[in-house]
Amino acid sequence: MSELQFRQAEAVGDFQLVVLTIVSLLLVAVYLYLKLVHTNKHKLNDGVKVLSKTRLSQHSVVYELCTEHRKYVVLESKFGVIELNGESLSHNGEHSE
Structure with missing residues (x-):
């Protein structure tokens, strides 16, 4: 049997980090927007x-x-x-x- 050869995994590229950061920021923005909309639905009217x-x-x-x-x-x-x-x-x- 031949020897097993292990390849070293390549480091994550800059492009992949940028995409991951953008996706994470979008998810946080959507979460905060939904939280804001939910909070505004439960506020009292101005006349109350x-x-x-x-x-x-x-x-x-x-x-x-x-x-x-x-x-x-x-x-x-x-x-x-x-x-x-x-x-x-x-x-x-x-x-x-």
């Missing part, structure tokens, strides 16, 4: 103000939100979001009866 935020437990929070015409108390938990009550507000900002 958070008056208070109270953490009840590890997985539940009560928010007191106010729009131009209504005031809401909302419970957010791992099971979803539930409106606890909604009070109508008059146009001058006081509670209507």
